[in-house]
Amino acid sequence: MTYRAGWIHYTNVAPILDSLVLPPDVTAITGVPTEMNDALLSRRVDIANISAVEFIRHAAVLEALPDFSVAVLGPVYSVNLFHTRPLAALERVALTSQSAMSVALLEVLLRGQGLSPVLERAEGTAEELLAAGFDGVLRIGDSALREWYGVVGPLTPETTMTSLPHTARGITVTDLAEAWFERTGHPFVFAVWAYHRDNPPPAALIQAMREARREGIGHLAEVAARHARKLGLPERVVQHYLWNFRYHLEAPDRLGLAEFAQLSVPGHAPLRFGPRPGAAAASR
Structure with missing residues (x-):
């Protein structure tokens, strides 16, 4: 029987997916996070790198690979709130329909500060939506990375990625993963590689x-150069972006995931992960 995979093939998973050769009995489709979340939950695919919040919400039936994640410790650069007012003064925020994860993270961060702006679904670039009357716009993925650089760039030879300004032309870019780290001190896990427990x-x-993954991380400069051309961004921007990611779901990532689960889905079922590589051998 064919096993079906659903990949969210943003640049941030290029070090895993670009060089992946599927076994003969595995097929794959691609889509945005909300599409792949739905595809897995409706069993149109058997495994997907889904939004961590959907894994948490459906923890009663899903399990995740124990050593795969899309996580960061600090800024992520591609999950951004673009805003023209201070956070405390926001009234209308446009939300993308592409990601349940980023919306859940934004809601957790806003609640943590006692803020409750109106959140509305709307599609378009950050600057288009700000011009249309929203004072905040949530953007994700490759588009958010390009738009972030459109606000804070261009780089000069003296500029480092860690010293880029986050405000220009009246627009401030708040990186939600960085805001999470400032609040908790933990990494933030955006995605896990999940499947139904009865179909590993x-x-x-x-x-x-x-x-x-080993191939991609070992040749990160080449991966970054290839995707920089696709994105129309400087190679060093994309390389910095990619080397920021944590792809192995290590202990600090699980701590961050557990804290987010408690804040976003109180009373969720226990999160379950498959056995770690070598676990069976180690137990003998």
Whole structure:
């Protein structure tokens, strides 16, 4: 029987997916986070790198690979709130329909500060929506990365990625992962690689993913250069963006995921993960 994968193939997972060679009995489709969330939950695919919040919401039936994540410790650069007023003065915020994760994170951060602006679904670039009357716009993914650089760039030879301004032309860019880190001190996990507990992935697929990740991380400059051309961004911007990510769901990432789960979905079912590589051998 064919095993079906659903990949959210943004630049941030290029080090895993670009060089992935699927086993003969595995097929794959791609889509935005909300599409792949729905595809997994409706069983149109068998595994997907879904939004962590959907994994939490459906923890009673889902399990995740134990050593795969899309996480950051500090800024992520591609989950951004663009705003023209201070956060405390926001009245209308436009939300993307592409990501449940970023919306849930924004809601947690706003509640933590006692803020409750009106949140509305609307699509368009940050500057288009700000011009249309919103005073805040949530953007994600490759588009958000380009738009972030459109506000804070261009880089000069003396500029480092860590010293870029976050305000220009009356627009402030608040990086939601950085805001999470400032609040908690933990990494933020945006996605896990989840599947229904009764239908785990074949070992050959997991091994292929691990080999592809090793290849991608080992050749990060090449991956960054390739995607910089697609995005129309400087190579060093995309390379910095990619080396920021944590792809192995380590102990600090799980702590951050557990804290977010408690804040976003109180009373959720316990989060379950498959056995770690070598766990069976170690137990013998």
